[in-house]
Amino acid sequence: MITYGDFEKVDIRVGVIVKAEPFPEARKPAFKLWVDFGGDLGVKRSSAQITKHYTIEGLIGRQVMAVVNFPPRQIGPVKSEVLVLGVPDEAGEVVLLAPGHEVPLGGRMF
16 A cells, blocks of 8 residues: 555656657567656656557547656657556557546646
8 A cells, every 4th residue: 555645756647749759679579659748847758568459640639648857768669757657458569548538738747
């Protein structure tokens, strides 16, 4: 069990995918993502193993939820600055988490 104070330390924000590219160097099929969180956060890079349910064209303009306060992590040639969130479907393929309605960029989950 964690405390509410522990939960408050995780900064989960809404952003919009503004750019996506193939990530052929990844061990498992993945895309490179650029997510705009607006305001002071701006655009952050990430990678995501989401090639089963999404295309590059279909990702552009999609709002997503991401953890924005993890330290950057080097994934091959990509420096991942945020963790885009998703849940596995019945086959274990990632489905992105997103708000149910359009919301302002940078909005914090609470």
